Amino acid sequence: MSVRHLPASSSAEEIVAVLSADGAAIVDNLVAASVMDQVAEEMHPYIQATPGGRDDFAGRTTRRTGGLIARSPTCRDLVMNPLVLATAKETLGHAAAFQVHLTQVIAIGPGSPAQPIHRDQWVFDFFKFPKGFEVQLNTIWAMTDFTAENGATRVIPKSHLFEDGLKFEEQDTEPATMSKGSALFYTGSIYHGGGANRSNMTRCGINLTYSLSWLRQEENQYLSTPREIAATLPVDLLRLMGYSYGGYALGYVDDVRDPIKVVKPDFVKAPKPAKAAEQARFRDQAKQWRGDGENA
Numbered sequence: 001m002s003v004r005h006l007p008a009s010s011s012a013e014e015i016v017a018v019l020s021a022d023g024a025a026i027v028d029n030l031v032a033a034s035v036m037d038q039v040a041e042e043m044h045p046y047i048q049a050t051p052g053g054r055d056d057f058a059g060r061t062t063r064r065t066g067g068l069i070a071r072s073p074t075c076r077d078l079v080m081n082p083l084v085l086a087t088a089k090e091t092l093g094h095a096a097a098f099q100v101h102l103t104q105v106i107a108i109g110p111g112s113p114a115q116p117i118h119r120d121q122w123v124f125d126f127f128k129f130p131k132g133f134e135v136q137l138n139t140i141w142a143m144t145d146f147t148a149e150n151g152a153t154r155v156i157p158k159s160h161l162f163e164d165g166l167k168f169e170e171q172d173t174e175p176a177t178m179s180k181g182s183a184l185f186y187t188g189s190i191y192h193g194g195g196a197n198r199s200n201m202t203r204c205g206i207n208l209t210y211s212l213s214w215l216r217q218e219e220n221q222y223l224s225t226p227r228e229i230a231a232t233l234p235v236d237l238l239r240l241m242g243y244s245y246g247g248y249a250l251g252y253v254d255d256v257r258d259p260i261k262v263v264k265p266d267f268v269k270a271p272k273p274a275k276a277a278e279q280a281r282f283r284d285q286a287k288q289w290r291g292d293g294e295n296a
């Protein structure tokens with residue numbers, strides 16, 4: 001079966017329904033093609049200066065250019081795309097929070113061989129997460145059209161339900177063909193890989209991925225975006241980058257300070273009616289932390 005396409009007017013629930021069934025879904029024309037051109041323009045010098053990958057997995061004729069939050073103001077909006085965030089919340093909502101995992105333009109040069117088929121969550125030291133326990137929600141935005149010929153991402157629909165550690169070949173996969181401005185959504189558990197580029201053009205995708213906040217980020221957000229740029233970014237984006245608590249106490253600074261206050265010393269938390277369920281969850285977590293309740 002091929003990767004299912006959904007219109008940009010879809011709700012997060014509709015996307016999640018396809019993700020739950022197939023592990024991947026394409027949202028057509030999620031942004032205008034001109035937005036992709038804008039990213040291309042902002043990223044051009046950095047892409048040109050990026051060398052090919054260091055091994056066959058990274059792709060020796062594939063350029064991976066990161067730091068998109070620092071380098072491309074347009075990518076900041078893509079990272080914060082409301083439909084993506086709502087989908088991530090649904091997919092990763094079983095944890096206290098989720099975060100930006102990596103930001104990367106992937107430019108697969110003409111003649112590049114296919115990337116080995118893999119699960120992105122293997123980056124976590126090949127830990128075998130329980131089936132159905134998603135730790136990543138990924139997007140790859142088509143910065144150029146994605147065609148079967150130019151190296152569209154290859155996906156095995158429904159393989160998020162397969163056993164771990166399997167090996168696949170190109171013929172087992174389907175191309176995620178999509179037009180510029182569309183986005184492929186896929187879980188960390190889906191088997192996939194960058195396609196072979198048999199065309200004479202470079203295939204460019206913008207890989208923006210999100211992970212549970214208690215996992216290490218693939219791209220170090222604190223060093224990829226210089227502090228002086230971070231200080232200019234909106235709080236919501238900073239929170240998503242990891243300047244936040246990734247659970248009851250994960251990620252505090254020195255004397256249990258909120259990391260956002262380090263980047264933005266003048267930041268004052270807006271008074272917000274706390275949600276009862278969230279408060280109860282934190283109380284339970286705090287109890288567990290202190291060891292209360294064990295003798296109760």
Ligand SMILES: O=C(O)CCC(=O)C(=O)O
Nearest residue numbers: 106152153192193194195
């Ligand atoms: O470039 C692509 O289409 C996918 C790349 C990929 O899956 C990866 O680098 O993990």
Ligand SMILES: [Fe+2]
Nearest residue numbers: 119120192193
């Ligand atoms: Fe991947």
